[in-house]
Amino acid sequence: SQKIEQNSEALNIQEGKTATLTCNYTNYSPAYLQWYRQDPGRGPVFLLLIRENEKEKRKERLKVTFDTTLKQSLFHITASQPADSATYLCALPNSGGYQKVTFGTGTKLQVIP
Amino acid sequence: GAGVSQSPSNKVTEKGKDVELRCDPISGHTALYWYRQSLGQGLEFLIYFQGNSAPDKSGLPSDRFSAERTGGSVSTLTIQRTQQEDSAVYLCASSLQGAASYNEQFFGPGTRLTVL
Numbered sequence: 001s002q003k004i005e006q007n008s009e010a011l012n013i014q015e016g017k018t019a020t021l022t023c024n025y026t027n028y029s030p031a032y033l034q035w036y037r038q039d040p041g042r043g044p045v046f047l048l049l050i051r052e053n054e055k056e057k058r059k060e061r062l063k064v065t066f067d068t069t070l071k072q073s074l075f076h077i078t079a080s081q082p083a084d085s086a087t088y089l090c091a092l093p094n095s096g097g098y099q100k101v102t103f104g105t106g107t108k109l110q111v112i113p
Numbered sequence: 114g115a116g117v118s119q120s121p122s123n124k125v126t127e128k129g130k131d132v133e134l135r136c137d138p139i140s141g142h143t144a145l146y147w148y149r150q151s152l153g154q155g156l157e158f159l160i161y162f163q164g165n166s167a168p169d170k171s172g173l174p175s176d177r178f179s180a181e182r183t184g185g186s187v188s189t190l191t192i193q194r195t196q197q198e199d200s201a202v203y204l205c206a207s208s209l210q211g212a213a214s215y216n217e218q219f220f221g222p223g224t225r226l227t228v229l
Contacts (some may be wrong), residue, residue, distance in 0.1 A: 034217065041222075042220075042222060042223075043206070043220025043221055044156070044220050046219070049217065100146065100158060100161045100169060102158065103148075103156040105155035106155060
């Protein structure tokens with residue numbers, strides 16, 4: 001079955017630097033990949049979607065890459081701010097029908113002023 | 114417009130009692146999902162409704178869990194004979210269509226369930 005891996009260790013980064021989060025997957029080829037942000041006590045909020053035929057997608061200070069050969073997506077936040085501190089989840093559609101998605105366990109980002 | 118709402122926001126119950134959790138999706142969204150998130154853990158898929166199709170119940174952890182969606186809108190997740198391991202945040206999400214259409218999911222704030 002498909003497996004999604006995100007770095008379970010928290011990522012601490014200095015304000016103004018670029019944060020890079022990783023999402024690796026195995027055992028299948030998803031048609032797309034999504035990234036969500038989750039703040040404590042709240043539900044996840046959708047940030048970006050990237051399709052399998054797209055190498056890169058940008059939105060303001062966010063950039064997502066999708067390498068279907070490496071089976072990996074990278075999520076970058078440039079000029080990071082303390083308000084970017086949150087847990088970031090990647091999500092992939094399930095194989096065989098794509099009627100639901102599976103979420104990674106998320107990586108907690110802490111931006112230090 | 115209004116987002117996904119869930120009620121109650123918090124529920125404390127005694128072991129063995131039944132609980133009902135409610136989700137009001139965004140109007141017009143045909144897909145509705147229930148997830149469970151334990152402290153510090155990822156999202157665990159429970160059940161998925163898409164339009165009038167039979168729900169995908171493959172994530173329900175036991176037969177004590179059930180869910181229904183009335184009129185293609187409001188959904189209720191019922192947990193019978195609650196156990197302490199059921200304690201978690203239960204999240205509901207809706208999307209315009211199912212995941213096959215690339216649609217983003219909109220999440221509610223969740224219901225925090227504590228079983229004593």
